[in-house]
Amino acid sequence: MLALVLFILSAAPLPGAEPFSPELSARLLGAAAKQPQSAKAAPKYTNRLILESSPYLQQHAHNPVNWFPWGDEAFEVARRENKPVLLSVGYSTCHWCHVMERESFEDEEIAAYLNRNYVAIKVDREQRPDIDGVYMTAVQMMSGGGGWPMTVWLTVERKPFYGGTYYPPRDGVRLGRPGFLTLLQKIGQAYAAKPEQVAAAAQDIAARLEAAAAAGAPPSSFDRQAAMASAAGSYRQSFDREHGGFGSAPKFPRPSVLLFLLRHARRTGAASERDMVAQTLAAMNAGGIHDHLGGGFHRYSTDERWRVPHFEKMLYDNAQLTIAYLEGFQATGDEQFAATAREILAYVEREMSAPDGGFYSASDADSSGVEGAFFVWTPADVTAVLGAERAAWFSVLYGVTAEGDLDGKNVLHLAAAPTNVAKGLGVTPEQFDAMNAAAKKALYAARAKRVAPSVDRKVVVSWNALMISAFARAAFVLGEPQYGERAARGANFILEHLDRGGRLQRSAIDGRGEGSGYLDDYAFLIQALLDLFEAGGEVKWLQRAIVLQRTLEAHFWDAPQGGYFLTADDAEKLLTREKPDSDGAEPAGNSVAALNLARLAELTGDDEYGRRAEQILSAFGATLSGEPTALPAMLAALDFLEGAPKEIAIVKPSPEADAGPLLAVLRRTFLPNHVLVVTSSGAPLETVAAAVPWVRGKGALEGEPTAYVCEKFRCDLPTASPQVFASQLERKGASTPSP
Secondary structure (H helix, E strand, C coil): CHHHHHHHHCCCCCCCCCCCCHHHHHHHHHHHHHCCCCCCCCCCCCCHHHHCCCHHHHHCCCCCCCEEECCHHHHHHHHHHCCCEEEEEECCCCHHHHHHHHHHHCCHHHHHHHHHHCEEEEEECCCCHHHHHHHHHHHHHHHCCCCCCEEEEECCCCCEEEEECCCCCCCCCCCCCCCHHHHHHHHHHHHHHCHHHHHHHHHHHHHHHHHHHCCCCCCCCCCHHHHHHHHHHHHHHHECCCCCCECCCCECCCHHHHHHHHHHHHHHCCHHHHHHHHHHHHHHHHCCCECCCCCCECCEECCCCCCCEECCEEHHHHHHHHHHHHHHHHHHCCHHHHHHHHHHHHHHHHHCECCCCCECCEECCEECCEECCCCCECHHHHHHHHHHHHHHHHHHHHCCCCCCCECCEECCCCCCCHHHHHHHHCCCHHHHHHHHHHHHHHHHHHHCCCCCCCEECCEEHHHHHHHHHHHHHHHHHHCCHHHHHHHHHHHHHHHHHCEECCEEEEEEECCEEEEECCHHHHHHHHHHHHHHHHHHCCHHHHHHHHHHHHHHHHHCECCCCCCECCCCCCCCCCCCCCCCCCCCCCCCHHHHHHHHHHHHHHHHCCHHHHHHHHHHHHHCHHHHHHCHHHCHHHHHHHHHHHCCCEEEEEEECCCCCCCHHHHHHHHCCCCCCEEEEEEECCHHHHHHHCCCHHHCCCCCHHHCCEEEEEECCEECCCECCHHHHHHHHHCCCCCCCCC
């Protein structure tokens, strides 16, 4: 402890910055006393970010830059000293954020200039997606593109007047990009010499932001079938028929697109769209974007073949991909897809799970300062672990060559069919599977001895909710209850620690909640609770979902135009109040909310939920009709509403009774447009009926588990026969009315 205090006392003054006040110095000392001791050399510099909980901000706590966190203090200093503000936004596992830190924010000359002439603010986009969203929109307006790190120049009124993403430290370092120091100098000089022009530019951008956020009310109706058909047609045109996926490099998994196409294929009978999804899932599974040793998927592929990834792993990607592989399994029957879903969940449970039940946010692309170093192999590396004989066939199977993919190093990917390699070795496929599993286990153990990428241990509600959904869906589809237990642990952590009477916090670090929840936190968690209810039948999950939905209505709904804002009505007021309107790496909160409302309407029979879902579709009608590929997840909600969703109840004679044969039918059927209740006769059913009225009066006929299938106010005859149940699930349109 003494050493930690001493390093603060002896830290060099930040170059070009005023000395810290006695009050701030005392706070820094207090923060240092709480830090774990380390054998590393004491850092030369320490700034205010050491007081912050964000892992990303903590990464920058020892830069020579005089960083401020976002807040009134920073802007008041800028106003008092008549300085522009330099806003830098990123996240802890962002590779190019690390590069810019090493090149610019650790450069003492650049830091000194920045400290003398600017007030510098650092923001974690994962903690503050509202700040990130507003200024990312501004950067896209100014530069035509966006990404992280995001670098924005602001006035003291918080209005942007210049911005971009990554900048190299000096001119000439990377062709085509101006040097960061040059930009700081030129923009700082313009701010001082031409304040009227800077103010006018900032006002123009602010006005454009306001105009975009306050776009006129869209049409109240649009051609729904045409919107879905148009999106499917666009995806068919951009589909890579050789390698799977859409477009060219870089290639992202885009789970929302895959899920929509599976639904559209089922709706229209277009086997080609289902095959597009299957080819993409298989190609990603074989590619280097898939971690063949540790499980899970990297962020994206830098090439069109899914071969060489950007190596960070995001919780939200792996959650959505789990569901995509589960639905791919249901739609095609391909057992490999189910195996991949299990593998992702095993990775998350092993490497991304907090002891208290939450899930960590991400793991870094870099280790030892080199992107991908943890994951790549030379032929000598493989031989050293496996021996020459095993390394020979393993290298054929996983494409390990002397040339390699990255400077002589290889990203493992399936380069040959396992059955062909097995045949060449003269062993059965089963024997070869065991050989391959043993080899991968040995290499995984060897890899574990390397310097591992850092893990962002921040527990974000929205991303945790996506993973809870993945575990809950896996529990049902695969019939493996341990996944449901893991989903329940995650949900209980959030509800017990981050739900304050129906108001969610954004995240937790070391079990401590902080920040206010955003639309995505509510919408994704409501979805997860509905998935848990349908997977296990515990009505408490549905009840909590309804409470959270009420909060969304009270604090996020846009009454004049429809749809939900990203922030609550009592959140910090930024330049604009954004309303998420596109599905990107994560689905938009409005897309998920629309489907949640449709499911709640079917479960509860409350038409108000359905009307609200329709209002969301109307609010985004212009986008859905003019640019439907911007909202594939909302198209999935539209498909649900247009697809005559089925109400399915399976009633057991007692909680202990086995409804396995009936559930097995539903598990292997791709039926996205349904709601499900699994319960037991007597008190359990009556408890559920208080929230789901249409199950009342249904029982287990003749003491056998019984299935009930209803659609559009008409019901099939109840049945205990799995064969009859299967035919009822496949039937479209009106069904035979019950007596």
